[in-house]
Amino acid sequence: MRKNSWFLLVLLICSFVGLTGCATATGKEQEKPPQKVEQTQATEEQKEEAKKEVEDAPIDIPSIEEPAAVPVTVDVIDPAKDQVIRTIVPEVLGYGTDNKKYEQELSEWAKQIARGTDTEPGYDQRNIPDKLDENGNIIKGQPTIVLEEAELVDSILTVSKEGGEVELPLYITASGYEESEAATLDQVVLASYTTYFNPSVTGRNKNIELSAEAIDNVILGIGDHFSFNTTVGPSDEEHGYQPAQEIVNKKLVMGIGGGICQTSSTLFNAVDKLGVDYVEWHHHSLSVGYVPEGRDATVSYGGKDFRFLNTTGVPIMLNAIYDKNGKLIIEVRTSEENAKQIKQAV
Template sequence: MANRTWAISILLASSLIGLTGCTEKTAKETSQEGKVTSPQKKPNQKSREEPQKVEEQKPIVVNVIDPNTKTILKTFLPLDLGFETNPEAYKKEMEKWAKDIARGTETVIGYDQRMVLDKVDANGQIIKGKPQIILDEKELVERVMMASIIGGDVELPLSMTESGYKPEDVAHLNEVVLASFTTYFNSSVAGRSKNIELSAQAIDNIIVGTQDIFSFNTTVGPSDAVHGYQPAKEIVNKQLVDGIGGGICQTSSTLFNAVDQVGVSYVEKHHHSLSVGYVPAGRDATVSFGGPDFRFQNTTGVPFIIKTIYGKGKLTVEVRTSAAYQSLIVKGN
């Protein structure tokens, strides 16, 4: 009887344990099923509520810079000037601007500078002039047009040319006379005589290197009272009138007839509106500072020096070079 009672107790305990285990599992499962989970955000996904940032576009700017001073000469805003809407008109505007900055205007000096040739003083020392400077207008416009697409800095395309001779040549350039020409004038006319003398002194001992361009106006400078020139008769619009510096055209014409014998190339040359008596017809070269000029390029293949000999009623211009160069002269324009 005792054994039967013990067996029934064990059976009842086991049943209670089994019921407890089932109850815990069911509660756990119920808890998991009843749990509400929120959707997970992707790491790179932006909320629809966040406003999208719009990057502000910077204006296209073109700066034109002086390569020597590194200063900004001009700033362009291509879009404002019609680069996209009318590129041809934009290019023409750039071409006009390039021409003005290269050659200058009435109020602004251009970058283009004629060569001021070197000269030999009375002691045989070289008086340095200035190199030729040229601004390549076409290249400048092309650089600006390219930069106008994305913006940027553009440097002026400047080229500099020094005189085409060697310093060691100078001591020998007087050795051989290649050409000579003489004109005559009335020495009793004081003003005209003085003007011829001053202009002749200005071109005396000028070194003209190979490929150099000689400019009478640049070399002589202003023929005005400030520089010692005097009143004298000169030809203006087919009339003889009084003017300061009358007579310098005899110097330029004498020079022309001398260098014409060695085969230079002419860059600029003008005739008087009236015949002159000091050279044959058609053999004159009129000049006026700020106006007509007499310019030639030394295409002889060798450097030479200009010599002037001023005397009473007579002016002689000689073209000389070294003996070593005499046989190397290339004649003909």
């Protein structure tokens, strides 16, 4: 009896355990399907394997290359056009290794762009004086423009270490007179000179006439620079000049524009009475008959020039009077008020 009772008791306990197990499994099945549990377990296993592979794999750290250094540059700017005319790389031209060579390179370049070359004009420009037309209206010329070469080089050197921008140091000087004065500049003759020519020599006389017209009514302000060649321009066939005798290397030869030196020599003798400052002045290789010995001023477009500065202290105007009967008169005039100032100064 006792054995049977123990047997029944054990059987009853197993039944309860089985029921409990079934209930628990059923609950789990409702909460999460077995398939998903298996998938989750598989994923976790994959993660563990991947983690192990990563941990066991050798560490390969890629090398990091430093970026290439950007070269220092200097931009040179034309302020009138607001554009870069050249980008300089100082290191390439020797900065830091041969500074003397670098400065020399800059100086040569500054000289080139200032004065120009055979094919390219430079920034430097002589002033072309204003003049009056036949109706008394002002024909504008061109101001003096100077590129300061040394200043440009110094400015570039200053920024060559760290780079930057440099503007061209251009200095523009307008004519030293007020336009309101123009109408009165013919009131008083300050100085005058007359030369004579043979009226029958037509070619030469035409050249004198054309060059005289070119300088007639030219206005020179205080400190203005006058260049005969710049003002008159090319004395060639295209501009109406004709063949005539001229002096070349102590010989009389035929050439286009022969005779214009009589105009420049007559002008020299007129302005010389005012004590202007001469910038350029040349004699002929032979004596000429229209002015005294040593009182001539030879010119040749693209070559020798006659140049002076108006140092009278007042604006003046040139008058050239061509008389086809054989006379050329050049006068230097100014206003009555200006004439008084000159008289007081003397």
